[in-house]
Amino acid sequence: MLSSLQNPRQAAAQLMNFGLILSTAFMMWKGLSVISDSPSPIVVVLSGSMEPAFQRGDLLLLWNRNLVSETNVGEIVVYNVKGKDIPIVHRVVRKFGLGPDAKLLTKGDNNAADDTELYARGQDYLARQDIVGSVVGYIPFVGYVTIMLSEHPWMKTAMLGIMGLVVVLQRE
Amino acid sequence: MYSSVVRLQNTFGFFTTVAFVVAAIIAASDLLAPRTPSVGLLKTTNLQVVRGRPHYYSSKKEEYAIIKFSLDADLSSLFTWNTKQLFVYVTAEWPSVGGSGSGQNATNQAVIWDSIITSPSADHLANLGPIAMKKLKRSAAGKSIDPNRGKLSLKNQRPKYQISHPSGKVAEQEDVVLRLHYNVQPWVGILTWNQDADFWKWTTLRNNLSKKFKLPAIKKKVEKKAGASS
Amino acid sequence: MATSQEKITVYNLADLKNTSDDAIPNYLNSLGFRQSHHLTDVRLALGYSAFALAAACFAWDYQLGFDSTKYFTAAAVAAYTLLNGALTLWVVYAERGTVYVGTSPPSAGGERTVRISTSTTKGVPTYHLTVEVTGGKKNGGVEVLKVARAFTEWFDAAGHFVAAPFQAMLAGSVPVIGKADPKRAAAAKKESGGDDATPAYTPEMLDVLAQANVSVVGSAAEEATGAEAAGKKGGKRRKA
Numbered sequence: 355m356l357s358s359l360q361n362p363r364q365a366a367a368q369l370m371n372f373g374l375i376l377s378t379a380f381m382m383w384k385g386l387s388v389i390s391d392s393p394s395p396i397v398v399v400l401s402g403s404m405e406p407a408f409q410r411g412d413l414l415l416l417w418n419r420n421l422v423s424e425t426n427v428g429e430i431v432v433y434n435v436k437g438k439d440i441p442i443v444h445r446v447v448r449k450f451g452l453g454p455d456a457k458l459l460t461k462g463d464n465n466a467a468d469d470t471e472l473y474a475r476g477q478d479y480l481a482r483q484d485i486v487g488s489v490v491g492y493i494p495f496v497g498y499v500t501i502m503l504s505e506h507p508w509m510k511t512a513m514l515g516i517m518g519l520v521v522v523l524q525r526e
Numbered sequence: 527m528y529s530s531v532v533r534l535q536n537t538f539g540f541f542t543t544v545a546f547v548v549a550a551i552i553a554a555s556d557l558l559a560p561r562t563p564s565v566g567l568l569k570t571t572n573l574q575v576v577r578g579r580p581h582y583y584s585s586k587k588e589e590y591a592i593i594k595f596s597l598d599a600d601l602s603s604l605f606t607w608n609t610k611q612l613f614v615y616v617t618a619e620w621p622s623v624g625g626s627g628s629g630q631n632a633t634n635q636a637v638i639w640d641s642i643i644t645s646p647s648a649d650h651l652a653n654l655g656p657i658a659m660k661k662l663k664r665s666a667a668g669k670s671i672d673p674n675r676g677k678l679s680l681k682n683q684r685p686k687y688q689i690s691h692p693s694g695k696v697a698e699q700e701d702v703v704l705r706l707h708y709n710v711q712p713w714v715g716i717l718t719w720n721q722d723a724d725f726w727k728w729t730t731l732r733n734n735l736s737k738k739f740k741l742p743a744i745k746k747k748v749e750k751k752a753g754a755s756s
Numbered sequence: 757m758a759t760s761q762e763k764i765t766v767y768n769l770a771d772l773k774n775t776s777d778d779a780i781p782n783y784l785n786s787l788g789f790r791q792s793h794h795l796t797d798v799r800l801a802l803g804y805s806a807f808a809l810a811a812a813c814f815a816w817d818y819q820l821g822f823d824s825t826k827y828f829t830a831a832a833v834a835a836y837t838l839l840n841g842a843l844t845l846w847v848v849y850a851e852r853g854t855v856y857v858g859t860s861p862p863s864a865g866g867e868r869t870v871r872i873s874t875s876t877t878k879g880v881p882t883y884h885l886t887v888e889v890t891g892g893k894k895n896g897g898v899e900v901l902k903v904a905r906a907f908t909e910w911f912d913a914a915g916h917f918v919a920a921p922f923q924a925m926l927a928g929s930v931p932v933i934g935k936a937d938p939k940r941a942a943a944a945k946k947e948s949g950g951d952d953a954t955p956a957y958t959p960e961m962l963d964v965l966a967q968a969n970v971s972v973v974g975s976a977a978e979e980a981t982g983a984e985a986a987g988k989k990g991g992k993r994r995k996a
Contacts, residue, residue: 361778363793363796363797363800366800367796367799367800367803370800370803370804370807371803373803373804373807374803374806374807374840376810377806377807377810377811377836378810378840380810380813380814381810381813381832381833381836381837384813384817384829384832384833385833385837387822387826387829388826388829388830388833391826393821393822393823405651405652405653406610406611406642406644406648406651406652406653407610407611407613407642407711409651426635427617427635427636427637427707428613428615428617428637428707428709428719429719430709430717445613447636447637447640447687448635448636448637448689449634449635449636450622450633450634450635450691450692451622451633451634452633457692463613463640463642464653470580478692479692489717490716490717491715491716491717492711492712492714492715492716492717493549493714494713494714520531520535532768
């Protein structure tokens with residue numbers, strides 16, 4: 355309870371517990387990152403361009419190592435385009451060449467045209483290094499919370515506030 | 527107030543745990559369903575190479591291959607209660623000069639045709655017009671799994687994508703093969719593709735390669751009639 | 757003392773335990789025990805170094821991106837896991853639910869180290885205390901006392917913590933504490949007739965004492981020795 359704040363050690367311990375919850379969540383994320391070799395091993399689908407396979411709010415698990423084979427045609431990859439913030443989830447439909455210099459072309463299953471228009475100016479193909487990871491696992495709908503939070507910023511504030519309060523006020 | 531928060535927290539925590547356990551069991555159940563996909567026939571029926579522009583405003587001209595093909599395949603065993611959709615695609619593969627031949631590491635690979643086959647449970651998500659949607663839903667009325675949708679029979683199918691190469695040249699390319707692939711999209715769990723080796727109850731997709739063929743020379747003008755056989 | 761004025765939910769076992777746990781150091785320190793913070797300090801050091809590592813990892817990841825720092829990140833993840841594991845082991849095997857470690861005052865028959873750990877079983881409103889006394893004269897070993905008492909002995913129906921019976925319970929069951937606070941020990945003996953199973957205070961008495969305590973604002977020492985004397989100011993009535 356609040357009275358515990360009078361004791362500096364207990365206050366420090368309570369603050370530490372709150373900090374450790376945050377840092378453990380962060381380090382688990384980083385652990386997944388390190389294992390999958392991807393800067394963002396879990397992504398939330400933001401657009402409907404891969405429907406009906408993926409809807410908005412679905413959670414995708416990514417893998418970014420080529421242990422058995424190279425990233426091939428037919429795989430669904432998440433890639434970044436220079437100068438654009440939002441990563442895109444689309445399927446590789448063409449691949450020319452081998453190794454890190456292979457030229458990759460992607461397309462959304464639900465789109466009529468390939469992604470040439472989405473790439474940076476003058477860019478016709480992706481390179482392996484543009485890819486953040488290939489989709490290996492799928493959990494529906496769970497990520498919808500993050501879409502709600504990013505579309506309604508007040509919810510983010512409210513949620514953080516409530517979480518902080520609960521953790522600070524509660525022991526164990 | 528305080529204890530209501532605690533109870534809410536506990537209820538939510540319990541709900542999450544149960545949901546994740548159920549999801550994990552559903553995902554694991556995929557392994558128990560045998561997969562025995564088979565290919566009866568995959569062959570080209572008509573080959574053509576034309577010159578064209580990548581888009582309307584381009585001044586560059588490239589060569590495009592138009593590969594018509596026939597396909598018979600039975601992928602019905604891939605439809606289970608956890609199948610959301612099956613993505614079936616045919617690639618053309620050819621080696622570069624000095625590169626290796628076909629296979630998972632074919633140097634050039636391009637999808638010429640693909641198809642999304644939804645499970646009846648995912649029909650409502652398909653991107654179709656109202657009439658086609660009605661037809662699709664009626665085709666599996668009352669069924670939540672419809673393995674018949676996995677039986678493919680295509681005759682002299684036009685490719686969905688005309689393929690080219692970054693060099694702009696595909697005419698007279700030798701050692702081209704067609705290959706059939708599939709990708710099972712689950713409702714929850716691991717995405718799977720046709721695997722290279724048998725894996726417990728899942729057999730590999732055999733006979734999914736066409737014979738090697740050579741692309742023809744460029745047609746000077748687009749002719750009306752092309753030969754029906756390759 | 758805030759603990760005695762604050763009202764807790766009597767159905768919340770964690771609250772009952774935490775409030776009681778908090779009262780132990782206050783009481784013992786007021787008797788002249790010297791509290792040792794060694795266990796807590798090690799826990800804080802482990803926890804805060806883990807947190808600092810995570811913060812550093814966050815900083816370099818944010819500043820320099822993932823690819824250029826991934827080997828450092830991998831090392832940080834491994835080190836964090838080790839630190840967190842050490843913290844867990846420390847809490848489970850070294851602390852074992854310890855709420856107090858302290859040395860008794862020389863006046864109470866020589867210096868002895870008292871270590872008190874507490875626990876509760878889910879759904880059972882019983883306070884389990886394990887008291888380890890080290891440095892006693894006989895065979896120089898560790899003397900272990902186990903006490904289990906109902907929370908109702910020192911919480912009234914409204915959820916007020918009442919210090920007097922709680923302190924009497926401690927003084928009556930642990931000889932070292934009894935020696936440091938003979939008054940409470942005597943009270944405990946008189947009330948219970950030496951029988952641990954019967955509560956020393958009736959519920960009616962607890963209510964009266966709780967009302968008395970509500971208006972007392974004082975130091976732990978005052979409370980430890982003169983809580984019931986404050987009855988003269990206890991005119992304020994509270995709904996029980």
